[in-house]
Amino acid sequence: MKFSLCMIVKNEEAVLANCLDSIADIMDEIIIVDTGSTDKTKEIAAKYTDIIYDYDWQDDFAAARNFAFSKATGDYIYSADADEVLDEDNRVKLKALKRVMMPEVEIVQMIYVTEQMNHPTENYTRDLRPKLFKRLRSFTWIEPIHETVNVNPVVFDSDIEILHRPQGDHSKRDFEVFEKLVAEQGKLSDRLLGMYMRELYKAGTEESLANAKDYFERLLENADKPEISSRVREIVAVLMKTYRLFDDVVAMLKLGLREEVTMPNAEICMELGYFFMKKEDYEEAAKWFSHAAFDTESELDIASSGSAALFALALSYRKLVKSPKVKAMPKKEYEEFSIRYLGKAEELERMARHWKPKSPDV
Numbered sequence: 519m520k521f522s523l524c525m526i527v528k529n530e531e532a533v534l535a536n537c538l539d540s541i542a543d544i545m546d547e548i549i550i551v552d553t554g555s556t557d558k559t560k561e562i563a564a565k566y567t568d569i570i571y572d573y574d575w576q577d578d579f580a581a582a583r584n585f586a587f588s589k590a591t592g593d594y595i596y597s598a599d600a601d602e603v604l605d606e607d608n609r610v611k612l613k614a615l616k617r618v619m620m621p622e623v624e625i626v627q628m629i630y631v632t633e634q635m636n637h638p639t640e641n642y643t644r645d646l647r648p649k650l651f652k653r654l655r656s657f658t659w660i661e662p663i664h665e666t667v668n669v670n671p672v673v674f675d676s677d678i679e680i681l682h683r684p685q686g687d688h689s690k691r692d693f694e695v696f697e698k699l700v701a702e703q704g705k706l707s708d709r710l711l712g713m714y715m716r717e718l719y720k721a722g723t724e725e726s727l728a729n730a731k732d733y734f735e736r737l738l739e740n741a742d743k744p745e746i747s748s749r750v751r752e753i754v755a756v757l758m759k760t761y762r763l764f765d766d767v768v769a770m771l772k773l774g775l776r777e778e779v780t781m782p783n784a785e786i787c788m789e790l791g792y793f794f795m796k797k798e799d800y801e802e803a804a805k806w807f808s809h810a811a812f813d814t815e816s817e818l819d820i821a822s823s824g825s826a827a828l829f830a831l832a833l834s835y836r837k838l839v840k841s842p843k844v845k846a847m848p849k850k851e852y853e854e855f856s857i858r859y860l861g862k863a864e865e866l867e868r869m870a871r872h873w874k875p876k877s878p879d880v
Contacts, residue, residue: 519619520546522592522653526573526582530600531557532685538566540604544612545596551586577695587653594619594626595651603681611678615650624671626650628678643875646675689721693729700733708745715752719759719785719818727760734760741778750778752817755785762793782809784816784823791830800838807831820875828870832863 523545527534542548548567552560553575563570571589573582587595604612615626628649660668696714699706706714718730734753740746746753754773761770770793773779779786791806810816811827819826838844839856847855 520592521594521596522590523548523596524586525598526551527559527600528553529555529557530559534562534600536603537600542566546592549586549589577698595653601684608679622672623674624652625673627675628680631679632682693726697729715756716818718756724763731760751783754779758789784810784814785818787814788822800834804834825870825873828866832866835859835863
């Protein structure tokens with residue numbers, strides 16, 4: 519059983535050697551596709567393989583991966599990013615899998631472990647992802663009558679863990695691809711729309727949010743369409759963040775009052791909380807942060823119903839204690855209020871520090 523490692527890379531000199539050191543000896547061939555490195559990435563890759571291709575970047579990750587896969591000759595293709603590492607326990611598991619791999623298995627999923635909290639594209643510390651693919655697929659006819667070809671791949675969920683150790687924020691490159699797709703095609707698939715919104719909400723700069731604003735406003739104009747209606751609250755959350763950052767108060771509050779968001783998600787609650795925090799209305803801000811933390815579910819950024827909401831609620835309590843309205847209370851009443859709300863803030867901060875997102879079952 520031969521394994522081909524296929525990677526697309528660009529300026530990965532800080533992490534590439536660690537990745538290849540952890541998997542090179544398990545692979546029968548290593549294929550590196552470089553999309554325009556200006557550092558020592560290709561020099562490092564050359565220490566592990568002589569199969570290195572220069573690829574003209576086309577703002578299309580799928581095209582680059584397809585090119586890499588087309589060069590493989592092994593029975594299975596292992597797809598890796600440069601910021602992934604296998605520790606020794608999981609190296610042993612992958613070697614064992616290679617020895618006992620059943621030929622009918624077409625895809626092997628592995629547990630992706632992202633150690634960096636609040637990563638711009640990840641909501642979970644652990645989730646299953648397809649990592650190993652059968653290069654040539656055989657098709658089988660099924661059903662005793664009205665027979666058809668079985669198009670469902672045989673997927674094996676392994677217990678192999680891949681450590682994902684991102685070294686920086688690649689959102690700028692992602693946003694450029696999203697923006698190009700919108701400009702050329704006018705729309706995104708539902709899957710890409712969800713990913714674009716998540717990345718914008720978690721890591722969007724003023725520039726990237728401004729670039730996306732017109733597109734999301736157009737989507738809201740078609741909120742009654744089935745493909746948009748299920749996404750309205752997420753779209754509203756992204757636009758509310760955009761309007762808040764640009765101080766467009768009227769547009770932001772109009773969004774929050776849309777009939778489709780009578781049951782807001784945690785992100786909308788967070789945006790309202792941030793709005794009232796900026797207005798120094800800490801009591802109102804606390805209400806919205808509390809809704810985010812305890813009464814709603816997140817749809818884009820899982821921390822918006824977890825650590826981010828808890829820290830924000832604690833901060834609003836601390837600022838409330840120092841506000842002129844509260845400090846004007848009679849001394850004894852103020853002391854009791856301060857003790858109670860500072861105590862709540864400390865407890866919330868403890869909860870936030872120990873909070874971890876619930877990962878999908880793996």
